[in-house]
Amino acid sequence: MTSRARSGAGRxxxxxxxxxxxxxxxxxxxxxxVILVAADGTTLARAVRPMRTRSAPDGIEPIVxxxxxxxxxxxxxVGDLVAIGVGVPGRVEPDGVVRLAANxxxxxxxxxxxxxxxxxxxxxxxxxxxxxxxxxxxxxxAGGIRNLAYVAVGTGIGAGLVLDGRLRLGSRGMAxxxxxxxxxxxxxxxxxxxxxxxxxVASGPAxxxxxxxxxxxxxxxxxxxxxxxxxxxxxxxxGAGDPLACAIVEEVGRALARAIVGxxxxxxxxxxxxxGGVAGAGSVFLDPILNHLAELRAGSPFVAEMIPAGTxxxxxxxxxxxAWGGVALARTVAGTSAAPGPGAAGPISL
Amino acid sequence: MTSRARSGAGRxxxxxxxxxxxxxxxxxxxxxxVILVAADGTTLARAVRPMRTRSAPDGIEPIVxxxxxxxxxxxxxVGDLVAIGVGVPGRVEPDGVVRLAANxxxxxxxxxxxxxxxxxxxxxxxxxxxxxxxxxxxxxxAGGIRNLAYVAVGTGIGAGLVLDGRLRLGSRGMAxxxxxxxxxxxxxxxxxxxxxxxxxVASGPAxxxxxxxxxxxxxxxxxxxxxxxxxxxxxxxxGAGDPLACAIVEEVGRALARAIVGxxxxxxxxxxxxxGGVAGAGSVFLDPILNHLAELRAGSPFVAEMIPAGTxxxxxxxxxxxAWGGVALARTVAGTSAAPGPGAAGPISL
Numbered sequence: 001m002t003s004r005a006r007s008g009a010g011r012x013x014x015x016x017x018x019x020x021x022x023x024x025x026x027x028x029x030x031x032x033x034v035i036l037v038a039a040d041g042t043t044l045a046r047a048v049r050p051m052r053t054r055s056a057p058d059g060i061e062p063i064v065x066x067x068x069x070x071x072x073x074x075x076x077x078v079g080d081l082v083a084i085g086v087g088v089p090g091r092v093e094p095d096g097v098v099r100l101a102a103n104x105x106x107x108x109x110x111x112x113x114x115x116x117x118x119x120x121x122x123x124x125x126x127x128x129x130x131x132x133x134x135x136x137x138x139x140x141x142a143g144g145i146r147n148l149a150y151v152a153v154g155t156g157i158g159a160g161l162v163l164d165g166r167l168r169l170g171s172r173g174m175a176x177x178x179x180x181x182x183x184x185x186x187x188x189x190x191x192x193x194x195x196x197x198x199x200x201v202a203s204g205p206a207x208x209x210x211x212x213x214x215x216x217x218x219x220x221x222x223x224x225x226x227x228x229x230x231x232x233x234x235x236x237x238x239g240a241g242d243p244l245a246c247a248i249v250e251e252v253g254r255a256l257a258r259a260i261v262g263x264x265x266x267x268x269x270x271x272x273x274x275x276g277g278v279a280g281a282g283s284v285f286l287d288p289i290l291n292h293l294a295e296l297r298a299g300s301p302f303v304a305e306m307i308p309a310g311t312x313x314x315x316x317x318x319x320x321x322x323a324w325g326g327v328a329l330a331r332t333v334a335g336t337s338a339a340p341g342p343g344a345a346g347p348i349s350l
Numbered sequence: 351m352t353s354r355a356r357s358g359a360g361r362x363x364x365x366x367x368x369x370x371x372x373x374x375x376x377x378x379x380x381x382x383x384v385i386l387v388a389a390d391g392t393t394l395a396r397a398v399r400p401m402r403t404r405s406a407p408d409g410i411e412p413i414v415x416x417x418x419x420x421x422x423x424x425x426x427x428v429g430d431l432v433a434i435g436v437g438v439p440g441r442v443e444p445d446g447v448v449r450l451a452a453n454x455x456x457x458x459x460x461x462x463x464x465x466x467x468x469x470x471x472x473x474x475x476x477x478x479x480x481x482x483x484x485x486x487x488x489x490x491x492a493g494g495i496r497n498l499a500y501v502a503v504g505t506g507i508g509a510g511l512v513l514d515g516r517l518r519l520g521s522r523g524m525a526x527x528x529x530x531x532x533x534x535x536x537x538x539x540x541x542x543x544x545x546x547x548x549x550x551v552a553s554g555p556a557x558x559x560x561x562x563x564x565x566x567x568x569x570x571x572x573x574x575x576x577x578x579x580x581x582x583x584x585x586x587x588x589g590a591g592d593p594l595a596c597a598i599v600e601e602v603g604r605a606l607a608r609a610i611v612g613x614x615x616x617x618x619x620x621x622x623x624x625x626g627g628v629a630g631a632g633s634v635f636l637d638p639i640l641n642h643l644a645e646l647r648a649g650s651p652f653v654a655e656m657i658p659a660g661t662x663x664x665x666x667x668x669x670x671x672x673a674w675g676g677v678a679l680a681r682t683v684a685g686t687s688a689a690p691g692p693g694a695a696g697p698i699s700l
Contacts, residue, residue: 147521161617163520168513170618171497172656175513177615180652182608184535193650258532265527266616267511268520300543302530306522 024326025086029103034070035323045074058109085329087128087322096125122333131325133160134167145271152276157199183255201255204231204278210248219244235281253288264307275315286314374676375436379453384420385673395424408459435679437478437672446475472683481675483510484517495621502626507549533605551605554581554628560598569594585631603638625665636664
């Protein structure tokens with residue numbers, strides 16, 4: 001009730017200029033990105049600020065400041081803000097409490113209630129990847145397709161599933177946990193305890209680890225001596241033709257292709273959109289996946305029917321998938337008075 | 351339009367005794383099973399007849415006869431029948447045309463229209479496994495759970511997915527095609543062209559083939575000389591302690607456990623119900639799956655959280671899953687005048 005009381009006070013004290021906007025927020029481990037979007041879908045402003053989670057334990061302050069910066073950049077009064085939606089890399093309860101966001105060092109942060117109190121508008125918070133899938137559904141990038149997945153490949157690997165035109169969260173808000181589907185039954189042990197999970201092959205840390213291991217085993221590479229070794233460095237080396245790096249990104253492409261085939265067969269999807277930090281490497285990331293899918297298609301009429309060319313794409317690098325997911329979440333609560341919405345809750349990784 | 355005109359004539363010519371019933375039909379390769387169910391869910395009668403697809407090319411006659419036999423057994427007038435729902439092992443279009451049912455030798459059979467014309471009531475036809483999943487949702491066996499899968503293990507392997515309380519068919523009515531998810535990347539080539547699909551390990555024909563190969567390779571077994579070798583025979587031998595058969599059913603259990611974990615992680619399901627011909631072997635089929643799930647749980651807190659004990663169960667052997675799926679389909683069209691409904695369409699296997 002406190003948040004609603006403060007909300008009322010906040011609204012009374014701010015001017016309105018007539019253009020209702022929602023804020024879509026992407027909270028990452030190192031930065032906060034905010035887009036302000038009008039009712040017609042026009043993006044009025046974008047702001048990005050460092051996250052600084054170490055100095056501010058609950059990380060609310062940088063989020064507040066970034067939203068204010070976006071409002072200022074758009075020349076929009078705080079009173080024109082009608083709702084906020086936030087995607088967070090972690091496990092979020094339906095009431096907007098961030099239960100666990102390991103990369104942010106957050107436990108049990110009532111983010112929706114705090115932002116709602118701060119700006120005097122309803123706020124919905126959800127897991128970032130699932131929020132992004134929900135946002136893509138409404139966006140022209142999905143072209144009206146009603147069965148799709150957004151697959152984020154980064155520190156972890158997770159998916160948001162849209163079936164019959166709605167984000168499906170499953171029983172515990174965990175639908176899309178493909179990072180822990182086993183792709184190499186005899187593979188290395190994952191942090192989850194299983195062996196050969198997709199994340200042990202194709203996540204950013206796994207890619208860096210594989211390169212380091214190959215070099216430690218005597219492999220020759222331009223990456224030798226690079227410290228710390230990152231997935232980004234591996235993809236740059238692959239892009240420059242380094243054979244060791246090329247072999248690793250081929251393996252990653254094969255594992256992701258296999259996982260994507262499994263996902264499409266399980267859910268009968270028409271579109272799989274790839275994003276996340278590792279996917280940001282561009283064609284050197286995407287091409288091995290597409291090549292392996294083409295091979296699988298050539299060997300299997302069934303795969304060719306179920307996953308025709310064009311099914312799997314990367315999002316444009318400039319596309320703020322999670323912030324647009326925040327916009328989608330915000331729209332679910334715009335016009336309501338309570339802080340938290342029933343938006344995309346749930347974790348993306350352990 | 352013909353079927354609607356004949357429908358009207360049919361109704362006018364039949365007596366009604368006041369108890370509205372729907373017929374749920376399970377069309378199998380060797381038999382047709384029909385249950386008649388009243389509005390309150392009471393089963394009034396059950397009838398089973400041989401399928402005889404070879405003598406009647408389109409197989410309509412045995413279906414009609416079995417429905418009539420069930421009506422007679424229940425002492426119900428044809429005029430009390432308000433709808434028919436049919437599960438077919440094949441690919442079914444939304445208009446109730448069976449596009450392909452390989453085990454029945456059917457291509458392009460307008461089953462819904464023909465049954466509708468015959469009985470003067472609306473009829474919906476769907477893929478058997480997906481229909482069964484839909485039927486389970488309404489049934490006490492699912493205990494009100496809204497995210498579940500029915501996994502049929504038989505000649506093929508397929509699933510019906512219920513998410514957020516509704517059967518999800520995907521873009522092409524194919525959601526649940528887990529039989530062609532790869533579980534052994536270096537495994538044998540599947541009929542679909544991929545290598546190591548779940549069906550190459552755990553379908554009825556694969557189980558029989560593996561046993562035959564192990565015996566041909568010199569393995570000692572009570573199954574040596576058994577001709578033809580069936581999955582049923584392998585499970586019977588395993589139940590009697592035959593080591594070769596036990597090793598095979600262990601492999602099958604491991605592959606199914608792994609596939610079920612993948613399915614639950616992908617869709618965040620609360621319940622997985624197993625059925626189909628191979629599952630009919632009972633505890634000698636189910637126990638290896640449950641044992642491997644317990645092992646995976648012991649090794650992974652994440653698996654333990656996502657798939658707690660009790661998540662995976664076999665349907666009671668007497669439960670007519672597909673016929674109950676037919677009942678669920680029938681209810682979607684009861685009260686409508688057109689023949690085909692928008693029910694559970696799509697194929698279960700290639």
